[in-house]
Amino acid sequence: xxxxxxxxxxxxxxxxEASHGCEGLAKAIYPDVTETINEICARYPKxxxxxxxxxxxxxxxxxxxxHIGNVFGALTDERLAxxxxxxxxxxxxxxxxxxxxxxxxxxxxxxxKEFGISFDECATEGGDVGAYGxxxxxxxxxxxxxxxxxxxxxxLAYPCFCSEETLASMRDAQKAAKANPGYHGGYAACRGLTxxxxxxxxxxxxxxxxxxxxxxxxxxxxxxxxxxxxTLRMPENDQDFVMLKSDGTPTYHFGHVIDDTLMxxxxxxxxxxxxxxxxxxxxxxxxxxxxxxxxxHTATVDKRDGASKRKISKRKDPEAKLTYYLEAGFPIPSIxxxxxxxxxxDYEEWRRANPGSxxxxxxxxxxxxxxxxxxxxxxxxxxxxxxxxxxxxxxxLTDLTLAWAARYDPKFHALASGDPAYLSRILSIGRxxxxxxxxxxxYSEVGPYAxxxxxxxxxxxxxxxxxxxxxxxxxxxxxxxxxxxYESSDDQAAWFGKVKEAxxxxxxxxxxxxxxxxxxxxxxxxxxxxxxxxxxxxxxxxSPDLWExxxxxxxxxxxxxISMAMEIRSAKL
Ligand code: GLU
Numbered sequence: 001x002x003x004x005x006x007x008x009x010x011x012x013x014x015x016x017e018a019s020h021g022c023e024g025l026a027k028a029i030y031p032d033v034t035e036t037i038n039e040i041c042a043r044y045p046k047x048x049x050x051x052x053x054x055x056x057x058x059x060x061x062x063x064x065x066x067h068i069g070n071v072f073g074a075l076t077d078e079r080l081a082x083x084x085x086x087x088x089x090x091x092x093x094x095x096x097x098x099x100x101x102x103x104x105x106x107x108x109x110x111x112x113k114e115f116g117i118s119f120d121e122c123a124t125e126g127g128d129v130g131a132y133g134x135x136x137x138x139x140x141x142x143x144x145x146x147x148x149x150x151x152x153x154x155x156l157a158y159p160c161f162c163s164e165e166t167l168a169s170m171r172d173a174q175k176a177a178k179a180n181p182g183y184h185g186g187y188a189a190c191r192g193l194t195x196x197x198x199x200x201x202x203x204x205x206x207x208x209x210x211x212x213x214x215x216x217x218x219x220x221x222x223x224x225x226x227x228x229x230x231t232l233r234m235p236e237n238d239q240d241f242v243m244l245k246s247d248g249t250p251t252y253h254f255g256h257v258i259d260d261t262l263m264x265x266x267x268x269x270x271x272x273x274x275x276x277x278x279x280x281x282x283x284x285x286x287x288x289x290x291x292x293x294x295x296x297h298t299a300t301v302d303k304r305d306g307a308s309k310r311k312i313s314k315r316k317d318p319e320a321k322l323t324y325y326l327e328a329g330f331p332i333p334s335i336x337x338x339x340x341x342x343x344x345x346d347y348e349e350w351r352r353a354n355p356g357s358x359x360x361x362x363x364x365x366x367x368x369x370x371x372x373x374x375x376x377x378x379x380x381x382x383x384x385x386x387x388x389x390x391x392x393x394x395x396x397l398t399d400l401t402l403a404w405a406a407r408y409d410p411k412f413h414a415l416a417s418g419d420p421a422y423l424s425r426i427l428s429i430g431r432x433x434x435x436x437x438x439x440x441x442x443y444s445e446v447g448p449y450a451x452x453x454x455x456x457x458x459x460x461x462x463x464x465x466x467x468x469x470x471x472x473x474x475x476x477x478x479x480x481x482x483x484x485x486y487e488s489s490d491d492q493a494a495w496f497g498k499v500k501e502a503x504x505x506x507x508x509x510x511x512x513x514x515x516x517x518x519x520x521x522x523x524x525x526x527x528x529x530x531x532x533x534x535x536x537x538x539x540x541x542x543s544p545d546l547w548e549x550x551x552x553x554x555x556x557x558x559x560x561x562i563s564m565a566m567e568i569r570s571a572k573l
Contacts, residue, residue, distance in 0.1 A: 030145055030148070057089035061092075301376050401416075
């Protein structure tokens with residue numbers, strides 16, 4: 001990165017006469033700024049990292065809300081840094097107080113922590129971690145001002161005193177003349193002030209912003225390499241854009257250049273909404289004599305909307321918010337896993353070949369990222385999540401589900417938390433083995449899935465849809481007969497033998513083959529018998545393996561369920 005030794009000396013000479021006499025102007029603007037930029041740079045030494053190590057940063061604005069798209073960016077940054085032995089930074093861009101929501105910073109930090117995104121250097125609620133801070137822009141005011149003072153002194157930036165009305169009439173004039181809008185060239189009124197004139201206005205106490213003095217010419221082309229989009233060719237910028245607002249806080253543009261220089265960022269990964277102003281940024285790096293970072297502009301995350309696709313919108317789509325996934329009970333590894341599949345197209349293939357490996361073993365690369373927006377598909381996330389949950393042990397899933405329920409589903413928590421071992425036995429049904437059940441996509445689905453195991457919450461169907469071949473007398477005889485022989489210690493084969501026997505005594509075929517061959521010889525088949533037992537014990541037509549369900553419930557509960565079913569049936573008559 002930038003070699004700071006003699007940074008000021010290395011700076012290109014100002015491009016015009018503007019710097020003559022700017023010393024006094026710079027002092028008038030920033031009378032209290034005494035630290036030089038060389039002194040500041042000395043506090044941010046070149047990082048001692050191995051060759052190829054990347055320094056990346058995730059730099060959200062605390063708007064009180066993290067978008068699912070932020071996870072794409074943050075995970076990209078994290079992978080690049082940690083895969084290369086580099087450094088991953090969290091920087092909070094909180095200089096726009098209009099957009100800031102109270103508690104927004106804490107919320108971002110908590111959410112990211114919950115997502116397991118680990119930073120090497122960051123702002124935390126308790127203070128900064130890392131030697132390249134402060135990591136909140138709001139605490140870097142003195143730094144921006146020192147740099148701004150130097151650039152004013154060198155004629156690379158200047159104060160602008162134009163009021164809103166002046167700017168509005170400038171826009172009207174541009175419209176009438178069909179000129180390009182914006183503060184540029186002959187329209188940039190304050191650009192033409194002599195340093196002495198500007199200094200006088202500052203001393204008068206007029207409010208001002210600090211603008212960059214552009215020497216770009218839009219008829220020329222600027223070229224920048226983007227690590228995702230390839231070489232970009234854009235007209236040079238000629239706008240004298242704002243670097244510091246009238247309250248002294250930096251715009252995104254200036255903050256980006258100064259912070260990423262001092263923090264030693266090697267790779268800037270950010271949304272492609274910043275492409276439009278990329279010419280501003282490269283112009284500043286060049287004009288200030290600073291080394292440009294590498295850029296990677298990521299496409300926005302889209303969703304399907306009817307036949308077309310559109311950006312996931314925070315206004316229209318609840319799934320835009322990161323907290324939606326937490327509330328919905330998606331395990332964090334499911335989200336990470338799914339986002340990885342969208343970030344690099346060969347991830348799924350790698351996953352198939354490396355089913356047990358952590359995602360961090362995957363060779364992630366910017367060059368494998370798509371130029372157009374990834375399509376976010378909740379259905380696909382659910383599928384990925386079913387695999388992730390199927391891969392968890394019953395004990396692990398129990399703990400995670402109860403922790404989730406404590407926060408988001410107090411009813412289920414009250415029901416299940418008293419006996420985690422019972423929930424764990426329930427969740428062990430069909431778990432493990434070569435073909436595990438894959439019916440749970442989120443912790444929130446455990447409650448509805450398991451609720452019938454709990455007597456306090458079990459509501460038997462008032463009119464279960466028993467197979468038509470079972471009249472009430474036969475049903476009662478079947479259930480009673482089964483219960484007499486039931487032993488919860490029976491293995492699956494013995495259990496099934498008893499189910500068949502209970503049916504056979506009443507005229508049910510022991511297998512569907514025999515039934516199909518001569519249906520007239522039977523009342524029904526063993527599948528009718530199983531269905532009747534399932535309905536009586538679980539109240540549902542579908543359940544995991546009934547032998548396992550009964551073993552988990554235990555003989556007492558099975559007996560109670562069966563007598564309850566018989567009572568309901570008798571009451572119906
Ligand atoms: N605060 C900016 C945003 O939220 C950061 C962009 C960047 O990463 O440079 O869009």
